[in-house]
Amino acid sequence: MTETTYIPPKVWQWQAGNGGKFANINRPVAGPTHDKELPVGKHPLQLYSLATPNGVKVTILLEELLAAGISAAEYDAWLINIMEGDQFGSGFVAVNPNSKIPALMDHSVNPPQRLFESGSILMYLAEKFNAFIPADAAGRAECFNWLFWQMGSAPILGGGFGHFYAYAPEKYQYPIDRYTMEIKRQLDVLNRHLADKEFICGDEYSIADMAIWPWYGVLVRGGLYDAAEFIEAHTYTHVLRWANTIAERPAVQRGRMVNRTWGEPHEQLHERHDASDFLLKTADKV
Amino acid sequence: MTETTYIPPKVWQWQAGNGGKFANINRPVAGPTHDKELPVGKHPLQLYSLATPNGVKVTILLEELLAAGISAAEYDAWLINIMEGDQFGSGFVAVNPNSKIPALMDHSVNPPQRLFESGSILMYLAEKFNAFIPADAAGRAECFNWLFWQMGSAPILGGGFGHFYAYAPEKYQYPIDRYTMEIKRQLDVLNRHLADKEFICGDEYSIADMAIWPWYGVLVRGGLYDAAEFIEAHTYTHVLRWANTIAERPAVQRGRMVNRTWGEPHEQLHERHDASDFLLKTADKV
Numbered sequence: 239m240t241e242t243t244y245i246p247p248k249v250w251q252w253q254a255g256n257g258g259k260f261a262n263i264n265r266p267v268a269g270p271t272h273d274k275e276l277p278v279g280k281h282p283l284q285l286y287s288l289a290t291p292n293g294v295k296v297t298i299l300l301e302e303l304l305a306a307g308i309s310a311a312e313y314d315a316w317l318i319n320i321m322e323g324d325q326f327g328s329g330f331v332a333v334n335p336n337s338k339i340p341a342l343m344d345h346s347v348n349p350p351q352r353l354f355e356s357g358s359i360l361m362y363l364a365e366k367f368n369a370f371i372p373a374d375a376a377g378r379a380e381c382f383n384w385l386f387w388q389m390g391s392a393p394i395l396g397g398g399f400g401h402f403y404a405y406a407p408e409k410y411q412y413p414i415d416r417y418t419m420e421i422k423r424q425l426d427v428l429n430r431h432l433a434d435k436e437f438i439c440g441d442e443y444s445i446a447d448m449a450i451w452p453w454y455g456v457l458v459r460g461g462l463y464d465a466a467e468f469i470e471a472h473t474y475t476h477v478l479r480w481a482n483t484i485a486e487r488p489a490v491q492r493g494r495m496v497n498r499t500w501g502e503p504h505e506q507l508h509e510r511h512d513a514s515d516f517l518l519k520t521a522d523k524v
Numbered sequence: 525m526t527e528t529t530y531i532p533p534k535v536w537q538w539q540a541g542n543g544g545k546f547a548n549i550n551r552p553v554a555g556p557t558h559d560k561e562l563p564v565g566k567h568p569l570q571l572y573s574l575a576t577p578n579g580v581k582v583t584i585l586l587e588e589l590l591a592a593g594i595s596a597a598e599y600d601a602w603l604i605n606i607m608e609g610d611q612f613g614s615g616f617v618a619v620n621p622n623s624k625i626p627a628l629m630d631h632s633v634n635p636p637q638r639l640f641e642s643g644s645i646l647m648y649l650a651e652k653f654n655a656f657i658p659a660d661a662a663g664r665a666e667c668f669n670w671l672f673w674q675m676g677s678a679p680i681l682g683g684g685f686g687h688f689y690a691y692a693p694e695k696y697q698y699p700i701d702r703y704t705m706e707i708k709r710q711l712d713v714l715n716r717h718l719a720d721k722e723f724i725c726g727d728e729y730s731i732a733d734m735a736i737w738p739w740y741g742v743l744v745r746g747g748l749y750d751a752a753e754f755i756e757a758h759t760y761t762h763v764l765r766w767a768n769t770i771a772e773r774p775a776v777q778r779g780r781m782v783n784r785t786w787g788e789p790h791e792q793l794h795e796r797h798d799a800s801d802f803l804l805k806t807a808d809k810v
Contacts, residue, residue, distance in 0.1 A: 355672035
């Protein structure tokens with residue numbers, strides 16, 4: 239492979255299968271590949287997801303809402319296996335035309351409302367249940383500054399660093415250097431911000447924390463891309479303190495289990511339809 | 525360069541200057557590099573920005589608000605020259621700790637409110653002035669689905685495709701293939717969505733259009749990365765129709781000029797402090 243002599247063609251041509259770990263599920267076109275209806279359970283909220291960082295944001299919020307006594311946030315969580323192409327089924331594409339998890343249907347309104355993009359789902363649910371967004375205007379604005387910061391930053395972590403460090407078919411130095419520099423800068427942004435705050439928006443735990451933690455919190459704790467040593471995660475002391483605090487919340491621990499198909503058996507709850515589903519998993523742990 | 529034999533070290537080391545066109549302004553750490561206060565003009569809204577796609581989103585919204593008769597949206601727009609490191613001045617970092625444009629201060633509230641991330645600024649202004657977000661719950665939810673879609677998708681266009689196709693020091697085939705496939709998929713998502721709609725959220729022009737147009741609209745019109753032929757922009761007919769419709773709006777044409785330091789002289793309004801500033805530029809055109 240002599241990259242230095244590569245000259246792009248005038249018109250790009252797709253060569254299928256040349257995309258690393260997720261090559262088989264990546265395509266240059268959108269839309270459904272097959273007909274498949276989505277299941278609908280008994281609760282008003284129907285989640286179609288997988289326990290990736292973006293998926294976990296939503297299950298953490300739903301579990302936090304339930305832990306706060308908001309029973310209207312009861313939900314069914316159905317597994318979308320992205321390695322098998324579930325996200326290209328006609329039913330899923332109708333909920334999220336972008337074919338990415340998480341996707342949510344709210345059947346408590348008429349007609350039922352579709353929601354896609356984790357940030358949009360977090361905002362919708364937090365506003366619907368009036369929780370986990372600071373009530374004052376200044377706090378609300380700052381909360382959304384950081385929620386949008388996560389949405390714009392994490393594609394560089396997941397779609398850039400994660401791909402080239404962990405998933406690409408070969409190790410290329412230039413992209414790894416490029417994306418490592420940027421995610422270290424992002425972590426330093428968070429570290430300085432959290433130096434004098436318990437949570438992202440101050441004293442109040444919010445959807446900004448729930449959006450940022452599954453990416454940057456899990457990263458510094460060594461749970462993402464096995465990259466903690468490479469990026470010197472131990473130097474981001476305030477991020478680590480914040481990440482460890484959130485990791486101890488029972489709702490976060492439950493949220494991480496939902497739609498998870500990897501790890502230890504007791505960490506995996508492939509589908510979630512009732513609070514008691516978590517209790518059954520305790521047996522797996524013993 | 526023999527990429528195939530590269531083995532990442534255990535701990536990443538920064539090699540300054542190895543980052544392509546924007547190497548000099550990229551660093552693995554955050555925070556200010558020098559003391560510099562930001563100027564404050566006469567209007568309540570103080571924008572610190574540059575006419576990149578993310579910057580243009582906000583100036584388009586501000587010009588649309590003014591065109592709609594909302595005079596409280598009057599603003600001063602100050603130039604942040606990112607090639608000279610203005611985004612690392614202490615005053616700018618206090619407004620946006622992430623050191624990216626656009627950043628906004630709202631002095632109409634006490635204490636003044638900082639806003640960063642283009643999506644957060646669009647949402648804040650649209651909610652403040654009750655404009656350009658559909659009023660009904662379903663329309664509002666769909667508008668934010670697409671606003672967040674833009675926030676999560678464009679980093680792949682700008683930070684991925686744009687960098688490797690236009691700015692990287694060498695052409696590398698693997699990243700170009702990877703990111704071209706994804707942005708063609710994104711364009712197809714938009715194209716299918718716009719097949720039966722005038723605007724992103726239906727009949728109503730909204731902040732979702734203003735967020736998506738400066739990236740994907742300008743891209744298919746050939747104004748971004750000179751990549752229209754490479755990605756076969758002409759095949760996304762519905763996106764092109766939508767992009768051309770929006771390009772004709774006078775507020776969009778004004779918004780694109782603000783904080784612009786490239787192109788023809790009549791396209792550049794380095795700072796904007798009054799509506800009459802645009803009229804002076806007309807003279808440059810003649």
